[in-house]
Amino acid sequence: MSLRRLVPFALAAFVALPAAAQEADAPPADAPIESPDGETAEAKVPLDEIRRYVSVYNAVKQAYVEPVADQKLMHSAIRGLLFDLDPHSVYLDKEDAESFDEQSRGAYDGVGVELMRQPDGSLRVIAPIDDTPAARAGVKAGDVITAIDGKPFKPDEGDQSGPLRGAPGSKVTLTIVREGKDKPFDVTLRRETIRVASVKSRMLEPGYGYVRISAFQADTAADFESQLEKLKAQGGGKLRGLVIDLRSNPGGLLTSAVQIADDLLNEGKIVSTRGRIAISDAEFGATPGDRLDGAPVVVLVDAGSASAAEVLAGALRDNNRARIVGSRTFGKGSVQTVLPLDNGDSVKLTTARYYTPSGKSIQALGISPDVVLQPGKDADKSIRNFSEASLPGHLRGDGEKDGEEGQPGQNAGDVLDGDAPIAAALVELKKPVASAATPAAKKN
DSSP states (O other): OOOBBBBOOOOOEEEEEHHHHOOOOOOOOOOOOOOSSSSSSEEOOOOOHHHHHHHHHHHHHHHHOOOOHHHHHHHHHHHHHHTTTTOOOEEEEEHHHHOOOOOOOEEEEOOOEEEEOOOTSSSEEEETTSHHHHHTOOTTOOEEEETTTTTTOOOOGOOOOOOOOOOOTOEEEEEEEEEOOSEEEEEEEEEEEEEOOOOEEEEEEETEEEEEEOOOTTHHHHHHHHHHHHHHHHHHHSEEEEEEEEEOOOOOOOHHHHHHHHHOOOOSEEEEEEEESSSGGGEEEEOOTTTTTTOOOEEOOOOOOOTTHHHHHHHHHHSSEEEEEEEEOOOOEEEEEEEEEEOOOOEEEEEEEOTTSSSSTTTTTTOSSSOOOOOOSSSTTTTTTGGGGGSSOOOOOHHHEEEOOOOOTTOOOOOSSSSSHHHHHHHHHOOOOOTTOOOOOOOO
């Protein structure tokens, strides 16, 4: 499948496709809807429901206490089409749509936090980005932002992260609700130009490397390869093992995660996507060449590891290339397609589920680690039930259908902060593993 444009947004693997012809004549009310690949879908435009909509529209126009512009009513109606689908399907105004490209380049003006809209209009923090105003001010994964600069959200406003952006040096005040706190509190941040270095590395011990991936952007895979080569040079030309830290990584570009998995695999599937229409179906596989020459890998995850981060973790584990250490991941196993509109706005629509190489969907379930770590004694215990399954209106997962998933949030993992999990991952890395990958020639 050819993917023309891929862009990131809060905790998602996104695929952006060309918009359909905007100037095409609208089909008759009872005409069948045609999918992008030319196949005719079973659904038809419901004429009776269209008539009901027009009746309500006319009632508002004629009888509402104050005049309402046609544009505002139509805008609200379009948002309403997406409102009850799932938490990741939203209407994006032009400013929010433009932020996709900014984030994919790894530079934008804001506070540095990944967000998800909730049904009541508030914004749940998926993860603060490393070394940004939000992270330095103590904003935490699981926090809920209920107002920006004193202005509360409305349920039908769609994505509302736009006000967080602004000129560097300007201030913005967030009203935050945090589980375990008696009442909401305000945090004032000063905006900066956020230049996200998505990959950092260091040596943990002679021969044992550490790579931190905070998000998957356009250049993340290239940066990973560069940092890996630097670590290998420090280790005398090769590494004895590698810890890949994906804690609180909210996802991003699916192709970047696929490329990093390919860097560490000689063969096998990496991920597949399946949706209702053929264009949503794709499968990615590894090409020969392992940049670590079979050295063991441990992937460190927590409740904030989502989407593309889960793709990478699942691909390496299912191919017996890495052990997973930490806590259960977030459980976002869906793909969003970004459909640009002719007015500069966009629609972000959930179009597919993704599946790990073993054929499992992690939607609303997450990835359970091979070695479970517990938060330290001094860890913030206020963040609980932080998972896809705890989001109202979440897309049902396979486990939910089989009775495996349980109650929403029941399987949520923990957010693991600090250096203790890294030390634990290093201990696991040093343990001999019978299923270690067979050494192979490096990729050119």
